[in-house]
Amino acid sequence: GQQVMQIPQYQHVQEGEDFTTYCNSSTTLSNIQWYKQRPGGHPVFLIQLVKSGEVKKQKRLTFQFGEAKKNSSLHITATQTTDVGTYFCADFLRGSTLGRLYFGRGTQLTVWP
Amino acid sequence: KAGVTQTPRYLIKTRGQQVTLSCSPISGHRSVSWYQQTPGQGLQFLFEYFSETQRNKGNFPGRFSGRQFSNSRSEMNVSTLELGDSALYLCASSPGQEAGANVLTFGAGSRLTVL
Numbered sequence: 265g266q267q268v269m270q271i272p273q274y275q276h277v278q279e280g281e282d283f284t285t286y287c288n289s290s291t292t293l294s295n296i297q298w299y300k301q302r303p304g305g306h307p308v309f310l311i312q313l314v315k316s317g318e319v320k321k322q323k324r325l326t327f328q329f330g331e332a333k334k335n336s337s338l339h340i341t342a343t344q345t346t347d348v349g350t351y352f353c354a355d356f357l358r359g360s361t362l363g364r365l366y367f368g369r370g371t372q373l374t375v376w377p
Numbered sequence: 378k379a380g381v382t383q384t385p386r387y388l389i390k391t392r393g394q395q396v397t398l399s400c401s402p403i404s405g406h407r408s409v410s411w412y413q414q415t416p417g418q419g420l421q422f423l424f425e426y427f428s429e430t431q432r433n434k435g436n437f438p439g440r441f442s443g444r445q446f447s448n449s450r451s452e453m454n455v456s457t458l459e460l461g462d463s464a465l466y467l468c469a470s471s472p473g474q475e476a477g478a479n480v481l482t483f484g485a486g487s488r489l490t491v492l
Contacts, residue, residue: 297480306467306483307420332402352420356479364410364433366419 268355269341270368283340285371287353294356295327296336297365302349308350310338343375344355379404381470381484385465389490395456399445400489402449402470408432410481411443426451427473449474455489463491 269288278281287296299307311320313329313336316376320327326339340347350372354365384402390396402409411423422435426445443453449470455462465488469481 306485369419371491
């Protein structure tokens with residue numbers, strides 16, 4: 265079935281350092297969504313990328329969708345302790361029903377003050 | 378507007394029992410999806426309901442079932458509980474149709490522990 269592979273699984277950074285997580289697929293993605301889950305919390309939608317080569321920014325967060333729509337990345341500039349959490353990418357399977365997303369395993373980010 | 382509400386938030390059951398979890402979606406949202414989250418398997422899709430109809434089902438045994446009511450509220454049931462069913466069960470709602478229809482808003486989850 266559809267799979268999105270996410271790396272790294274864990275990332276520990278010092279506050280102020282940058283952070284990047286990558287999402288890869290062997291098949292073309294219809295679109296890619298990113299969610300953040302704080303420790304003890306639930307996934308919260310961050311953004312959706314639809315177009316090939318798309319780049320979107322949210323303050324210190326930059327999201328990219330690959331030209332071939334087989335990969336995506338989330339980059340955080342100058343991390344803060346509030347960025348702590350697990351970041352998931354998710355793919356909406358084309359032709360599938362709307363509520364069915366395939367989630368990557370996530371990248372757990374720890375930020376040391 | 379109010380978010381997605383899940384009850385109960387925490388529950389402890391023993392093997393062989395059954396459990397029913399409830400989810401109230403965002404007002405106006407007609408699609409409700411359920412996900413199981415475990416450290417070992419991550420977020421896995423259980424099923425999705427739209428207008429009281431199950432539109433899709435994940436790869437889970439028949440012990441896992443659900444339904445949706447006319448007011449879009451949904452319940453999921455797990456019968457004959459096993460230790461491996463211990464997990465965070467997340468409900469997510471989406472508009473179901475229209476722009477942004479596949480963007481999920483998750484509830485806080487129901488954490489089930491099976492002893």
